[in-house]
Amino acid sequence: IEWDMVPYDVQLLGGVALLQGRIAEMKTGEGKTLVAVAPIYLNALVGRGVHIVTVNPYLAQRDCEWMAPVFNYLGLNSDVIDKYDAHSPGRRTAYRSDITYGTNNEFGFDYLRDNSFVVDPDQLVQRDHHFAIIDEVDSVLIDEARTPLIISGPVPQPDDDRFTELRSPIDRLVSQQKKLVAQFVADAEKSLAERDSMEGSDRKRVAELEAEAGLALLRASRGFQKNKKLRKLLSEPGVAQLLQRTEFTYLQDNAKNMPFVDDELYYALDEKQHAIEMTEKGRQFISKAAGQPTDLFVLPDIGVEVAQFEQDYSKATAELETRYENESLDEEKKQNKLLNDRRLVKKDLEDKKRTLYSEYADRAERLHAIEQLLKAYTLYEKDVEYIVQDGRVMIVDTHTGRVLPGRRYSDGLHQAIEAKEQVKVQAPTQTYATITLQNYFRMYSKLSGMTGTAETEAEELHKIYGVDVVVVPTNKPIARDDRNDLVFKTRRAKYSAVIDKIREYNKKGQPVLVGTTSVEVSETLSRMLKRGGIKHNVLNAKRDRAEQEALIVADAGKQGAVTIATNMAGRGTDIKLGPGVRERGGLAIIGTERHESRRIDLQLRGRAGRQGDDGVSQFYVSLDDNLMRLFSSDRVAKVMDRMNLEEDAVIEHPWVNKSIERAQKKVEQNNFGIRKRQLEYDDVLNAQREVIYDRRRHALLGERMQGDLMDMLRDVIEDIVGPHYAEGTLEEMREDILRTLAFDLEIDRETFVKLGDDGMVERVFETAMDFYNRKRDALARPFHDSMAKLQSSDQANKPERVFVDFTDGRKIIRSVVKIEDAVESNGQEVNDAMERAALLSFIDSHWTDHLRNLDELKEGIGLRAFGQRDPLIEYKMEAFKMFTGLMGTIGHDFVSFVLKSGPLVDGQRQNVRASAPQSKLDPKKARVEKEAPKTSFGVGGDGNGQSAADRDPSSRAQPVVVEEKVGRNDACPCGSGKKYKHCHGRT
Template sequence: MIGNLLKSVFGSKNERELKRIAPLVEKINSLEPSFQALTDAQLQAKTAEFRERLDRGEPLDDLLPEAFAAVREASVRVLGMRHFDVQLVGGVVLHRGKIAEMKTGEGKTLAATLPLYLNALTRRGAHLVTVNDYLARRDAEWMGGIYRFLGLTVGVVVHGMDDAERKAAYGCDITYGTNNEFGFDYLRDNMKYDLEDFVQRDFHYAIVDEVDSILIDEARTPLIISGPVEHSENKVYVEVKPLVINLKKKQGAIIRSLLRDVRQAVEQGRVGEETIETLVKIKRGDPKNPVFLDILAQNQALKKQIDRTESLLSAQKLLPELDQILYCTIDERGNSVELTDKGIKLLSDAGLGEFALPDLEEESHLIREDDSLGAEEKEERLAELEKRYLRTSELLHATQQLIKAYWLFEKDVHYVIKDDQVVIVDEFTGRMMPGRRWSDGLHQAVEAKEGVSVAEENQTLATVTFQNFFRMYEKLAGMTGTADTEAEEFQKIYKLDVVVVPTNKKMIRKDYPDVIYKTEREKFKAVVEEIRELYQRGQPVLVGTVSIEKSEMLSKMLNRAGIPHSVLNAKHHEKEAEIIARAGQAKTVTISTNMAGRGTDIVLGEGVVELGGLHVLGTERHESRRIDNQLRGRSGRQGDPGSSRFYLSLEDDLLRIFGSEKISAVMDRLGMEEGEPIEHSLISRGIENAQRKVEAHNFDIRKHLLEYDDVMNKQREIIYSLRRDILAGQNMGEMIRSMIEEKIETLVAERVDPKGYPEDWDIDGLKESLARLFQFIPEIGPKELGEEAFDALRAEELTDLIREQALRQYGAKEEL
């Protein structure tokens, strides 16, 4: 209440920020006539003038109005494009190290030229980070004309370039590239043995394009440079595969039997506690089973009862008892699997080895306490136990990853097979990610499942998260069409404020409420009918799907209906620019995964404005509201007319896994007939709440990942900094002496009891440790010091003696 009152008096934070920027925009506009009057040579000379003024100590902020006016005029002369006032606002926001939320078609690419030019005047480099090589190349070439006209150099860093090309690109005033290339170059540089070979400069200023995609969606994916493991056991996945196929078959038979019981109970109207518990077993044994999903779609109240019963049994620790009938359990929400005792027995009986881990502590204790064994025999038994433990652990790990691969990872949804390889499909962009591999053996498991060659397992040699990489920049800014929903996360993790920049022209797109059907089959039938109507009217349609599989299924349905269309997904990405260029023409139907959401503008063809503009038809809600908003944002750019609507079903993943009880309750209250849709504001609100729930869950995961990576990050910074100092040939003597002293103190503390007598000290063990570490044997025993002197020795005197001898030894080596 008080917050709303203050907002009405002082305006929102966003409005106050825009008011503060307004005088700057007026100043830039007032300079326009004088810059228009300059000759090309005079305009080009401005860069040298600005740099001189900076060298004399003039603050960068004071140059902003003139620098922006120079870029605007250069853009008019080179590209024939003049920055709108809202683009000037976006430029100021970006220069100040904030996130500019600018809607689709508002010209983010052109807006970025303003702060990039201004910050490049410092000669310390300015980076524009984008999501793919195509956009990096396109924007560097397209906008590069402006910078080159003004006398700045422009570089681009893309996949496949050698070190010399990369170094030249980073040496430019302005560098375009992808988040992956910038991050991997940082890791690669810090694995090199000569500073001359480093390609990057300092991290001065960066604008991250599609900032939500890179800093939020990609934040859970660390960049990893890996190398082969010495003893890679990739064949274990092939060995275990038949066992998992057998386990899946047997579990399938159990689930089918349970489903028959449930069907009978539902038909006879006797759904009691026992039936609900049976449904919990089915959910835990095969959550994506189509018959199970159909039962839930037809009986919405059941889902609520299943979730409640499962929570209750979990709280009472009774789930393991319930799971006894199954071979393994699948947690779809947590993306995890677990073998039951029954599953472990089935696998162990297959003759491949043990699948129950031995109790290391207990068994090793029994071996050590067994007086009938000699010392050598005990060592042999302990080594055997360790070997047995490692083999079982390896078998279990491979089995669990294969179970995940079979139950939770779908071909043409999570990955595709290309050239006998498993290629991951990015869930946010719908693009293939060649070269990326799932970690922890999951990729090998999917390869074994698909029958392609199983690659060697790798070990991590260098790693960094995008979160920690981008926090290294002195000044970081970002731009996107959709950031406001994650404003809290940007502020908490990156200390970045989001400023929503107004549109140049009023947005007139109509966003219709969601339409919900009971089953996916009914939903897609309705989608085809809607497309048919729009196609016959001549209005262009962009249909958004969540996976390759769904886009191809809809494509087949449209073929059967005789409706011509184009498909844009990870399998057909080569013609992306061409397909998008045609998508706004009359009588055009385009089916796309999330790919069409980034860096692409759909321009309306002749006569399309009169037909209502581009209609965006979503076939499923994404976990994140931003991805939905991006799809919508393809329509209604720059004041164009347009419309959007989402078609959903109760079988969609979002509603099935995270759908709230509220949605089910509304459905039950309104009653749903077969094929009859429901449109209701309460439903739309319920869906948004489900999305909020998922977003909060994912935020927590990213936050914990960052907390965990922060520890590694501090270590990484120290190691990389020391490495650079050593490579720079700095005198490391003082630091090495300090490390020698520290290590000596630790070793003495391990072998010497300061309260004990010198004859009880482990002098031989101490000598051995020092010899192994420092390659010298100190003279500290009774033989070297004499019996009397040795007996009178105190622990701290022993430490001083070793330190003195070790430093003398090091000093002699330093002089060589």
């Protein structure tokens, strides 16, 4: 190995910070990749693995290749997870390397896959979360923290396409709103013109005209703030201040007069809060345009209706009891007739509830589609938040300007945008697994990171992740000239000035890097440069290739180069100056707009002046820019008004920079608040996720399965016995036990009363355990004999594993049994494998439903603030109730399946397939490891727990069939002691 990169002292300081579990802020070009080598080596020596997290696969691959010779020389190995497919042997090997490189998303997704889709321990890829070093740590832990990692898939039965159906009414609504806003702007212009013509002759009338103009401006601003005439009018002297005064007036007293402003609009838009609210006028318009009833937006009060149904049910059952008391029948017949009639009344109640819930869900889904379409039309802009490419809507990362392939907006928003853009609306999806990056990286025992800009976010990094920021000095003093911002009235004037400056730098051969905040702006500047005959490169979401991007950025320091980059694409790649560039002033940085985060601006500036090189940076800002328009234009506009500047005029002053930085701090505080609030909500889910994933891991590894099953069995029995004992309904309790646990409890009423509640639970539990153990033994014996024969046969390609399908008459669960384990355990491994597969299946399906229910809860929980209740506390309480119900449902279904199920025989397959629910999760199919001999066993590989009903019949492996065909009057093989036709032979 050649020793040609000796670390500087400041690089050793950075290494010490990483070793201590801190974040090292080191400027661009200071050699962060080399800084990480020493702490990586020292932490890898303990043999628990070190994860190096980067922002894209190219950087992960590059850094691994650069440093591999050093680590190999030191006796350590390294690999990159992004090179391999999920759950592939290569990825498992990469995680078992001493040092593992990869992207933040893939580390997080592998964690979710390991805890959501894996059905065999051999499929697990990740090890413990020991130590991680995150490159560009601010991008990962701050910028991307608001977007949770989600693995989703199609819903079993997709909804009909409401988005396409409702697109036209929403499109017309938005058009009407724009016309209305144009009218308000015209009214404001008219009032202001009349005011100016009076020259103060009638003060009362002048005040009236100003009030009229202010109200019209406020309505226009809340209706469509980006209206070009409105933006132009606000740039005139005094108009922006008039709008602010009017807004302040109506916001007083908790904005109680704001409805007067909004009632004339179809909907009110708050861009700062990224929120939209439809008015009564808008609701009436949509109802009419969509051909829906006028009460479309009124949801029925389900609680009141259900309470009435329950009251009617109680009244009907009381009448039945009174009627049968007066009939002269023997007690047994009377009880049987009463039981049957009660069932009919109960069925009628359930039918009424189902109808009510169906109507409610239909209307709620329609309203949800309207809300999401309105958001898509008003808050999400093409070529800013997303692009349309190859007939698909692709999300753009607002922090990096890159496309996020495979990502979709949740909660129907992505479908709404697809309907808006008139591309194919993809099938709706549901969440299978989710985690925020905040909670994922908090799992690491030690966390550290590197970036050029972390000091501005030091408070958040300490509060949320518990890590401190250390600012490491540069090796050489910074010589870059950071100039004051240039502020223009309009974007047109700003862009013209930018092009003139690029032309000036280009003429003298000085390289220029132009930073933009959106795809739209980069394309606009590119067209202007083409017209001017200036050669240039563009890096944005439409040209998203990390390797090509890095090469272009690396060449951006050559003489005469002009590069346009959206939100500092190419992060992590050095821009080294070419020959003759230092003499021409070094790299010139032009920012076309201030980003809402100071860090992004500092990153852009930091591309110039590496290792003491010369350079210059300057931002060009207009009052039309989003940051200025929403947060800071009033202060700057006042000064421009006083100076009476023309549209093309520019101001440059240090306090303008301070004013803009104040605006950025406002946005940063707001975004920190959003991330903190999101984390508080996700912490609730995280606690539940840990319990579910622990229970799932027990099932996967077969640990504590017996203990978990006995706990769940006792809970199920308590749920059955408790209510029935309180009401004294012995026969109904026996029926519930038979229906749920598959055995008939022999007990008379005298013993039932004498035992008491707790004693009854113990009696049923002991009977259930006895039944369970007899059933296991009855199943194990024939399986052991069959598999022992298969193991001892002389066949060349003997299978290592077999599929065994079990069913309870409704659901089919496929388990994968290792033949060697089955023989060694005297056939009990068949039972264990079934229990593992069943518990995994029920956990996965019910957890998916629970995630959807939590999303729906979170969506509406904010409304409880109107009742003076803290939404977060309410969410915690409701989520806990839902989770308690989830655990009960999983336990009930699992215990019931274990006690009721038996091996699936061919005669049952068709009947079960017709009633078997569709699998919600669609994990990777089990691999076939060896060629199957001709036998009744279904030979397979890792197994996936998916129901046989969901497989392609042509490729389906046959289940294990080890017994002769059971006659209808024979004893049932499950061990219940009943005839087959009265037990598992029932269809």
